Amino acid sequence: MTNSVIIIGAGIAGLAAGCYAQMNGYRSQIFELHDLPGGLCTAWDRKGYTFDGCIHYLFGSAPEQPFNQVWQELGAVQDRPMINHEEFMRVVDPYGRTLIIYCDPDRLEAHMKELSPIDAALIEDLAEGVRQFMKFDMASMQEKPKPLMGPNDWRDFGLKMLPFALPLAKWGMVSAADFAQRFKDPFLRRAFPHVFAWPEIPMMAGISLLSYMQTGNASFPQGGSLEFARAVERRYLELGGQIHYKAQVEKILVEGDRAVGVRLYNDEIHHADAIISAADGHATLFHMLDGEFANRKIKGRYDGRLPIHAQMQVSLGVDRDLSAEPHWVTYLLDEPIVLAGEKKETIGVKHYCFDPTLAPAGKSAVIVMFPSDYHYWQRIYGRRLYDIEQIQVCETIIDFLETRYPGVRAQIEVKDVATPVSYERYTGNWLGSSCGWLLTKETMMMMIQGIEKTLPGLRNFYMAGQWVEPGGSVPIVAMSGRNVIQMLCHEDKRAFVAQIPERVMGIGY
Ligand SMILES: Cc1cc2nc3c(=O)[nH]c(=O)nc-3n(C[C@H](O)[C@H](O)[C@H](O)COP(=O)(O)OP(=O)(O)OC[C@H]3O[C@@H](n4cnc5c(N)ncnc54)[C@H](O)[C@@H]3O)c2cc1C
Numbered sequence: 391m392t393n394s395v396i397i398i399g400a401g402i403a404g405l406a407a408g409c410y411a412q413m414n415g416y417r418s419q420i421f422e423l424h425d426l427p428g429g430l431c432t433a434w435d436r437k438g439y440t441f442d443g444c445i446h447y448l449f450g451s452a453p454e455q456p457f458n459q460v461w462q463e464l465g466a467v468q469d470r471p472m473i474n475h476e477e478f479m480r481v482v483d484p485y486g487r488t489l490i491i492y493c494d495p496d497r498l499e500a501h502m503k504e505l506s507p508i509d510a511a512l513i514e515d516l517a518e519g520v521r522q523f524m525k526f527d528m529a530s531m532q533e534k535p536k537p538l539m540g541p542n543d544w545r546d547f548g549l550k551m552l553p554f555a556l557p558l559a560k561w562g563m564v565s566a567a568d569f570a571q572r573f574k575d576p577f578l579r580r581a582f583p584h585v586f587a588w589p590e591i592p593m594m595a596g597i598s599l600l601s602y603m604q605t606g607n608a609s610f611p612q613g614g615s616l617e618f619a620r621a622v623e624r625r626y627l628e629l630g631g632q633i634h635y636k637a638q639v640e641k642i643l644v645e646g647d648r649a650v651g652v653r654l655y656n657d658e659i660h661h662a663d664a665i666i667s668a669a670d671g672h673a674t675l676f677h678m679l680d681g682e683f684a685n686r687k688i689k690g691r692y693d694g695r696l697p698i699h700a701q702m703q704v705s706l707g708v709d710r711d712l713s714a715e716p717h718w719v720t721y722l723l724d725e726p727i728v729l730a731g732e733k734k735e736t737i738g739v740k741h742y743c744f745d746p747t748l749a750p751a752g753k754s755a756v757i758v759m760f761p762s763d764y765h766y767w768q769r770i771y772g773r774r775l776y777d778i779e780q781i782q783v784c785e786t787i788i789d790f791l792e793t794r795y796p797g798v799r800a801q802i803e804v805k806d807v808a809t810p811v812s813y814e815r816y817t818g819n820w821l822g823s824s825c826g827w828l829l830t831k832e833t834m835m836m837m838i839q840g841i842e843k844t845l846p847g848l849r850n851f852y853m854a855g856q857w858v859e860p861g862g863s864v865p866i867v868a869m870s871g872r873n874v875i876q877m878l879c880h881e882d883k884r885a886f887v888a889q890i891p892e893r894v895m896g897i898g899y
Contacts, residue, residue: 391663391882392416392663392664392850392878392881392882393416393417393663394416394417394418394419394661394662394663394664395407395411395416395417395418395419395662395663395664395665395666395878396418396419396420396421396651396652396660396662396664396665396666397411397418397419397420397421397666397667397668398420398421398639398642398652398665398666398667398668398669398674398678399420399421399422399423399429399667399668399669399670399818399855400420400422400424400426400427400428400429400623400633400635401427401428401429401430401431401619401668401669401817401855401867402428402429402431402619402622402855402864402867402868402871403429403668403854403855403856403867403868403870403871404420404422404429404666404668404669404854404855404871405420405427405428405464405619405622405623405625405626405871406460406464406622406854406867406868406869406870406871406872407666407668407854407871407872407874407875408420408626408629408631408633408871409463409464409622409625409626409629409631409871410463410871410872410875410876410886410888411631411875411878412626412629412630412631413463413629413875413887413888413889414875414878414879414884414886414887415884416664416875416878418631418632419631419632419633419634419660419662420626420631420632420633420634421634421637421638421639421652421654421660422633422634422635422636422637423636423637423638423639423669423818424635424636424816424817425635425636426616426619426635427619427620427622427623427633428444428615428616428618428619428620428623429619429817430443430444430813430817430819430824430825430856430862431444431445431615431616431618431619431864432444432615432616432619432816433614433615433616433617434616434705434806436705436707436804436806437707437803437804438707438749438750438753439705439707439748439749439750439753439755439803439804440614440616440747440748440749440755441703441705441707441755441757441806442614442615442616442742442748442755442757443615443703443808444615444864445610445611445614445615445618445864446587446610446740447599447602447603447608447609447610448461448472448608448609448610448611448618448864448865449528449529449602449607449608449863449864449865450467450529450607450865451467451472451606451607451608451609451611452472452605452606452607452609455602455605455606455607456526456527456528456529456530456602456607457528457529457607457865457868457869458607459529459890460529460865460868460869460872461865461868462890463872463888463889463890464621464622464625464868465621465622465624465625465628465891466611466618466621466622466625467611468891470611470612470613470618470621471611471612472606472609472610472611472612473609473610473611473612473744473745474603474606474609474610475493475603475610475717475744476492476493476494476497477490477491477492477493477716478491478492478493478585478586478599478600478603478718479491479585479587479716479717479718479719479720479738479740480716480718480719480720481581481582481584481585481719481720481721481722481736482719482720482721482722483577483580483581483722484721484722484723484724487505487577487581489501489502489505489577489578489581489582489585490716491585491600493520493600493603493604494604495517495518495520495521495600495604496517498513498516498517498520498600499513499514499516499517502516502578505575505577505578506573506574506575506577506578508574508575509573509574509575509578512572512573516569516597519557519560519561519593519597520597520600520601520604521601522554522557522601523554523557523594523597523598523600523601523602524601524602524604524605525553526554526557526598526601527550528598529865529869530547530550530551531547531838532840532866532869532870532872532873534873534876535840535843535873535874535876535877536839536840537842537877538876538877538880557594558594561592561593561594561597562592562593562594562831562834563592563831563834564592564593564831565589565590565591565592565593565830565831566582566583566584566585566586566588566589566590566591566593566596567583567589567590568593568831569582569593570582570583570589580722581722584720584722584736584738585720586599587738588699588761588828590697590828590830590831591829591830592829592830592831592834594834595829595861610744610745612745612747613745613747614742614745614747614748618864622868625891628891637654637656637658638654638655639652639653639654639655639669639678640653640654640655640677640678641653641678641679641680642665642667642674642678642679642851643659643661644679644682644848647847647848647849648848648849648850648851649664649665649848649849649850649851650662650665650850651665652665652678663850664850664851664852664878665850665851665852666851666852666853666854666874667851667852667853667854668853668854668855668867668870668871669818669855670817670818670819670820670857671691671692671820671826671853671855671856671857671858672692672820672857673818673820674853674857675688675692675845676692679845679848683845683846683847683848683851684845685846688845691827691841692820696827696832696833697827697828697830697832697833698764698820698821698823698827698828699761699823699824699825699828700761700762700763700764700810700813700821700822700823700824701759701760701761701762701810701813701822701824702729702730702759702760702761702762702783702807702808702809702810703757703758703759703807703808704757704758704759704783704784704787704805704806704807704808705755705756705757705804705805705806705807705808706755706756706757706758706788706791706802706804706805706806707749707753707754707755707756707802707803707804707805708741708753708754708755708756708798708801708802708803709752709753709801709802709803710752710753710754710795710797710798710801711743711752711753711754712741712743712754712756712795713741713743713744713754715741715795717740717741717742717743717744718738718739718740719738719739719740720736720737720738720739721736721737721738721739721790721794722735722736723735723736723737727786727790728786729760729762729783729786729787730762730763730766730767730779730783730809731763731766732761732762732763732766734760736760737758737760737787737790738758738759738760739756739757739758739791739794740756740757740758740759741754741755741756741757742754742755742756742757753803756791758787758791762809762810763810764810764811764814764821764822767779767809767810767811767822768810768811768814771811776809776811780807780809781807783807784805784807788802788805809822810822820857823856824862825856825861825862825863826855826856826857826858826859826860826861826862827860827861828861829860829861833860833861836860837859837860837861840858840859841857841858841859841860842858843858843870843873843874843877844877852874852877852878853874854867854870854871854873854874855867855870855871856870858870872888
């Protein structure tokens, strides 16, 4: 029988696990290496600007829609204004041809047909895909942890999925890059791989995103990602949970076949009846547990063959109102630009003027994100070259921005650069990964099936978060935290309960 629970990591998965542990009568405490909640779901303040480092779209932002219930339970969405966009992003070529990814499938269809009448049939197919996925309940895949699903659960799940069987098969195994090759129009062929942020994304994920944006269920939470995470932290504390910040776990203590506690880097030892790691998967398995409970299958996931997305983010505080500009534009370049040793053929620029809380009035928080090789940065980390290279990247980007937004160089008040090593340092994520394993058509099945949340030969131990939910994302990892507490309750023969708080204090917009 479990009474006490230790959770490693106060990212969204750890906070969610903590909230549901408290709701179910467990005494829980969270150990977090940083001095902030949220993990990757974060933002940082610089001279009056808030640079958001995470949420572009929050699944579950609309009442009664998939994933909303979990956010209600976690007290994260009540009274929080949600910001919706009519377009997800646009892609512009050097000659000004512009592909606008409208969320409304009718508008998207009309716009794309205007760009390329010859591709009408393919465009209709795409728009129909968006319409079909509007009713797709992605959250139902995680309502109950897979090992606890009985025959009736599988039957109900099958019935829910049945209408989507064909669309899932059709769109699940084709990436945005693959789909792009079907266009006859050369501009669409070049632009389309970039419309959902990474070219290898399965079309199913991109299409679901547009569908959810169209139903208002993939919004930006006003105040940004850290404020959002803080709301979940508040809920946890109100439920009686305890968080220890600047408390990095070094080892998970094991006696026989049971996890019994943790040892921190400062040598403090804490015991509990169950241990949940919602921290980085690699560190959990190979450092905190010394690789002892990783069988061949588990080791295989970390052998470097599965795709990982590490990125850089250059954030700029600009003394200029960019609100009349489209909020997210990916520019296709004439000549590639070299950033951190890699040739880039596109540059994506996003401003956050849609949320007035993120910059002083009349000014704009602007970010440029792009994939970057973790090892490149890791090799030079700690040397002067690391700082020089960050400045070089930032200046190259500003040179580029000057060509598209003339005069901007002189208006930049704040510059901030995050490399893959920054992500690793602040959140412990292996190779600076932003989402565990990147969602591609290769990892799609792993995402649907999920990864085991327990380890062979180790009792009283669970894993939650993006390293057991390929593709990550804040709603999925929140469900992951919920799922491990469902498993704990099942072990203890307790009925799992979840409550929506009557009133959430302290959001105050
Ligand atoms: C740039 C970017 C954009 C994104 N955009 C979106 C988006 O638009 N929508 C969306 O849904 N998702 C998005 N994501 C993905 C999403 O943020 C992540 O998948 C999710 O937040 C992961 O949560 P987690 O709790 O599993 O892990 P993490 O956030 O990594 O949390 C793990 C926590 O454990 C702590 N920790 C690690 N090691 C230890 C230790 N030894 N001891 C104590 N604590 C430890 C870390 O400090 C961290 O707080 C984005 C991510 C990034 C980086």
